[in-house]
Amino acid sequence: MSRDRVERRLYPAYFSLGGNLGAPVQGTLDSLAALRASGKPLAEYHTPVHRRMVELLVDGSLSVVELAGYLGLPVSVTLVLAEHLVTDGQLKATVPMPDALASSDGRPSLAVLKEVLNGLRTLVAA
Template sequence: MTAGRGGRRLVPSYLATGGRARPSRNTLDQLSVINAASGVVPEGLDPPQLRLLELLAGGALSLAEAAAYLRLPVSVTKVLVSDLVDAGHLIARAPIPAAQKHDRQILERLLSGLRAIR
């Protein structure tokens, strides 16, 4: 997965997944948050999977951040993450939804109440 002369990869990205192009689960998003399930790195994993688990030893990352650190496309990282989730080595959760639009009247009442405290 290292770059050769001219910045091109010596090994194509899809080989990190064994040639598979689709993840085993369709619930992963590029903003999904992934965590290591335990602090122990299991044996017998492929190098990209090991690198991913080592990255997550420092804490949670979004799938897109992990892809950037691994220098792999997000689609390839999704396949790696889904394999590790299936094996019980990773925990993935959906991204936090965007906040709903606030009611202007409530915000105005709150603001006037805060001003009244002074």
């Protein structure tokens, strides 16, 4: 062990979920969804982790993955916490890619891929 390493209490990440979180959520959030605070106050049953999530999102938006990094939690746990806050109204979520840009199977459309390729070629040529 290094002296510079900060010791922290180890506990399962799912403890961050708290106890009474209400009804199960649908699980529709994507790990790249952009989250932002809605301004609605937190309920009594929200945990300190919920509070910290909202605090991080007051001044702007972050993706679920970025939020997980700031919280030091797995993305899967952060997704569950975020889905509860979205369901309760404390957070608003924006999907990472509008349906108009995606093909029927959820992948980017050919037009979007061509635009990305053209942009990359422009960068390489510069």
